Amino acid sequence: MMSALADVRSMDFILHLPRFEGPLDLLLYLIEKNKYTLADLEICPIIDQYLAYVVKMRALDIELAGEFLDMASYLIWLKSCLLLPSLTRPGEEGVSPEHELKEMLRAYLAIKQAAHELSERPMLYRDRFPRGSTEPERAVPRMGLGALMKAIESIRERTKHYVMKLEARRFSIREMMGRIHALLRERPRIDLNEAVRTGEKGELIALFIAALELSKSSVARLVQKSLFGRITLIRKEA
């Protein structure tokens, strides 16, 4: 890294460099500058120059896309791989660590060239114009305010929500307890069914819980002679 930093001071030309699309773009630029091709590429000096660029850009407080930094850390790792003695045993052919990078560069360069070739073709709306318009067709056809309003109206119709209002009936357990209590005052022995008025599930549940509460507070005794049989409440004398 020291040698890279030494170059930083002399790298004011950095301000005049072209804008790079990304880290691969920068690497290709450096490879070209150093007059390498993939076949004879010496990665280490390229890595040093790349890192020097990143350092300088940050020193100048110029924003770099995150990918440049991702690549920087990858390149530092790659360089350390290349500097360390190879761990492959003699006779064992391994894929060289820089192979992946070279493949990425190859693929990107090919695309750059292909893109360049594409842009060199006579392009519609730039070098020649079709019958009809000098501008590419707008997706939305020209329409007046009236047509637009009608369209909005029909969309609104289609997406109207039909709302159903459900009323949740609530039953107060306290109220049910009162109801049962009143019945018990008249007669010492009543059927829980007798307290039912509307027969709604909510009401039945509230009544049942009320009966349990009354049993808990020793107001009445609960008796059920058979499974799912009648529930009888017997008034408890104080």
Place this chain on the structure above:
Amino acid sequence: MEKREIVESLIFVSDGARPLKEIRQALPDVTAEEVDELVAELNRIYDRTGRSFRIVPAAEGYLFVTLPEYTVHLRAVATPIRLSQAALEALAIIAYKGPCTRQTVETIRGVDSSSALKSLLKSALIDIKPGKPVQYHTTDHFLEVFGLRSLSELPDIAQFEEVFDVPAEEAGTLDQSRE
């Protein structure tokens, strides 16, 4: 004589390229080769009479376009479209590797490409193929804009990949796009 003018009228009326399929819909007995010949005849007439336009093949069809000598005048009344380098690269990837995902585009470019993809979608040069994950592909409009009959007319990408392997002295400028 008549068939030729019928073809001419079909191509004249179309919004964008008139697909060969549709020409054959109107003229069921005519073959693809015949249409090519009729178009060539029309172009010869235009040439003889000094017209400012010709018919060119594009997107499996035909399109009226102006000649290059008139471009400068037409530019006076138009804003020529310009594709950014990022958009061009993304477009090339989608054209050559499509249909492909955003991931493919970003892996090859090595950088985030969402704004490039957005602008390509806006220009209708690419479209989305619904699915998981979402894939991009070039549109017929792309073929029209670049004057391609079909994607198979794209130059072979292998020739671009080889550049990297050629020794420096022969390669000349490695990266032409930077010129």
